[in-house]
Amino acid sequence: MDRDAVETVSLRWLRRLVIAVFLLVTVFPFYYMLVLSVRPIERLLLDPGALVVGFGELTVATYAEVLRTTADGGQGFLTFIGNSGLVAVAATVLTLLVAIPGAYAVARLRFFGRRQVDFLFLAVYLFPSIVIAIPLFVVFTRAGLRGSLFGLVLVYISQTLPVSVYMLKNYFETIPVSLEESAAIDGAGRLGIIRRVSLPLAMPSIMAVALYDFMIAWNEFLFALLFLVDKPDRWTVSLGLSLLADGVEVPKTVLMAGSVVLTLPIVILFFASERLLTEGLTSGAEKG
Amino acid sequence: MTTTAPGPGRSPTRERPATPRRPLTLRRRESRAGLALVAPTLLVTIAVIGIPIVWTVVLAFQRVRLATLRKTGLFGEFTMDNIDRVLHTPGFAETLWVTLIYSIGGTVGSIALGLVAALVVRRPFRGRTVVRASMLLPYVAPVVAVTFVWQVMLDPQLGIVNHWGQRLLGWDAPVPFLTQESTALATVIVFEAWRYFPFAFLFLLARLQAVPGELEEAARVDGATPTQRFRHILLPQLLPVIALLGVLRFIMTFNKFDDVYLLTGGAAGTEVVSVRVYEFLTARTDIGAAAAQAVVLAVVLIVFVLIYLRFFGRRVG
Numbered sequence: 001m002d003r004d005a006v007e008t009v010s011l012r013w014l015r016r017l018v019i020a021v022f023l024l025v026t027v028f029p030f031y032y033m034l035v036l037s038v039r040p041i042e043r044l045l046l047d048p049g050a051l052v053v054g055f056g057e058l059t060v061a062t063y064a065e066v067l068r069t070t071a072d073g074g075q076g077f078l079t080f081i082g083n084s085g086l087v088a089v090a091a092t093v094l095t096l097l098v099a100i101p102g103a104y105a106v107a108r109l110r111f112f113g114r115r116q117v118d119f120l121f122l123a124v125y126l127f128p129s130i131v132i133a134i135p136l137f138v139v140f141t142r143a144g145l146r147g148s149l150f151g152l153v154l155v156y157i158s159q160t161l162p163v164s165v166y167m168l169k170n171y172f173e174t175i176p177v178s179l180e181e182s183a184a185i186d187g188a189g190r191l192g193i194i195r196r197v198s199l200p201l202a203m204p205s206i207m208a209v210a211l212y213d214f215m216i217a218w219n220e221f222l223f224a225l226l227f228l229v230d231k232p233d234r235w236t237v238s239l240g241l242s243l244l245a246d247g248v249e250v251p252k253t254v255l256m257a258g259s260v261v262l263t264l265p266i267v268i269l270f271f272a273s274e275r276l277l278t279e280g281l282t283s284g285a286e287k288g
Numbered sequence: 289m290t291t292t293a294p295g296p297g298r299s300p301t302r303e304r305p306a307t308p309r310r311p312l313t314l315r316r317r318e319s320r321a322g323l324a325l326v327a328p329t330l331l332v333t334i335a336v337i338g339i340p341i342v343w344t345v346v347l348a349f350q351r352v353r354l355a356t357l358r359k360t361g362l363f364g365e366f367t368m369d370n371i372d373r374v375l376h377t378p379g380f381a382e383t384l385w386v387t388l389i390y391s392i393g394g395t396v397g398s399i400a401l402g403l404v405a406a407l408v409v410r411r412p413f414r415g416r417t418v419v420r421a422s423m424l425l426p427y428v429a430p431v432v433a434v435t436f437v438w439q440v441m442l443d444p445q446l447g448i449v450n451h452w453g454q455r456l457l458g459w460d461a462p463v464p465f466l467t468q469e470s471t472a473l474a475t476v477i478v479f480e481a482w483r484y485f486p487f488a489f490l491f492l493l494a495r496l497q498a499v500p501g502e503l504e505e506a507a508r509v510d511g512a513t514p515t516q517r518f519r520h521i522l523l524p525q526l527l528p529v530i531a532l533l534g535v536l537r538f539i540m541t542f543n544k545f546d547d548v549y550l551l552t553g554g555a556a557g558t559e560v561v562s563v564r565v566y567e568f569l570t571a572r573t574d575i576g577a578a579a580a581q582a583v584v585l586a587v588v589l590i591v592f593v594l595i596y597l598r599f600f601g602r603r604v605g
Contacts, residue, residue: 102329111322
């Protein structure tokens with residue numbers, strides 16, 4: 001056999017092996033999280049190596065403990081889910097309201113400072129969030145905004161805005177100008193053009209950006225930690241879970257149940273919209 | 289705004305009739321609309337990002353503690369104390385060094401994994417969509433949840449890694465991966481590569497799929513083997529994206545706080561600058577020192593990026 005044939009055959013097998021390893025490495029931690037969350041802690045201590053839930057072992061007591069209110073002796077995660085949901089939805093909607101006109105302007109209109117705006121967003125996106133966190137911590141402490149969900153939403157908007165504008169801008173640029181021009185000739189004003197022509201065409205991209213923003217806000221940890229830590233009734237799921245681990249001895253299985261509660265909405269959202277999201281995230285990357 | 293269609297010959301003559309500068313007005317109108325539409329974005333960005341950055345710099349040169357915060361004005365007494373203190377406190381240089389190793393390790397690891405992943409799922413096969421989606425899981429899942437799972441998996445008592453490591457690989461004793469100096473930093477870097485390879489994967493896959501099929505076909509006809517085709521056809525096409533990913537991932541890892549804080553809390557030789565800043569800010573409530581470190585962090589970062597762009601600038605562009 002010549003070198004070409006050897007390589008082709010061995011690479012074919014290698015490729016299958018590598019795919020299997022990747023699948024194992026990426027999916028296993030989530031599977032493990034799920035398995036641990038439904039096993040009683042005593043069983044886990046006896047047999048830490050088990051990969052399946054034993055017959056008769058299955059329990060949902062961990063979830064009950066996580067979700068029950070603190071008054072009932074639980075960890076009050078239902079409140080946290082409400083907080084996280086509220087913050088994430090508010091941040092997403094407001095980001096889109098701000099980002100859509102901004103992205104349209106950067107994509108289509110020639111105005112003073114347009115190029116600088118582009119650069120500004122990139123710089124902001126890459127700037128260390130801990131640097132921004134210090135003065136925000138100071139301001140929020142002074143203004144009494146620490147512990148308010150509104151303050152957190154405001155921060156999340158600023159965090160998701162640069163990427164949202166960037167992604168939407170890339171999409172707006174792919175819409176043929178001639179479509180907008182014909183609408184203009186038909187007598188539509190600038191806002192009318194945006195609302196009737198550009199927005200409907202950009203819907204897939206807008207959905208992708210909305211999902212992205214939601215995920216960022218739902219997953220965020222640092223700012224929630226800095227601003228909400230003193231107010232247990234305002235905690236988000238991420239924050240609540242991380243502080244649960246610091247507190248008095250909480251069984252690992254309960255922690256895993258909390259992790260599942262935190263992860264599940266994101267995973268469901270993600271698998272429901274995977275195609276939309278991956279294409280939205282890299283559209284424009286081909287130009288590379 | 290009314291119609292802005294550039295209709296030659298039937299231009300509405302409202303603002304400046306009979307001057308040849310008519311296009312300028314159109315242009316100006318467009319400019320005004322652009323600024324109006326972009327204004328909310330700019331306002332939010334300046335208020336929540338721009339001003340805080342400037343303020344951090346100001347704070348870095350002031351003596352501020354949380355307790356005295358209400359009394360200090362915005363432009364109080366300026367001092368070089370903080371910077372001086374930060375640069376000379378024991379541990380700062382080490383923190384910077386750890387951050388650098390962590391960033392380079394995480395960047396190289398995630399790009400290498402992402403490249404391999406992109407190469408293996410490039411061609412269609414059954415179940416490709418599911419495989420591709422699964423590979424993105426580490427990136428989209430909440431950081432608090434994935435760091436917990438890793439902690440539990442690596443736990444010396446009930447972690448599955450140590451359990452099977454002792455059974456199958458014959459380890460003598462459980463390895464406390466995240467709490468001993470010799471393994472903690474490496475573990476954190478592996479975690480970083482695991483969590484962020486999907487980012488590199490997405491970009492590299494998109495680029496790979498844009499490589500024209502004829503290129504590879506021609507190389508095949510000329511007798512190039514698969515590894516040669518990768519080396520001489522695909523890799524040169526991917527290099528600009530890899531260079532760009534290098535700078536993006538380096539910056540993001542350099543700034544990273546959550547991952548290290550949640551995995552080790554900065555213990556066992558894994559203290560990166562962000563975690564140290566957080567400690568100064570909350571535990572010691574020394575705002576001046578925290579700000580000074582943050583400024584040093586930003587300056588060091590900017591210097592690195594400039595050096596990088598100097599060497600790879602053409603490729604990134």
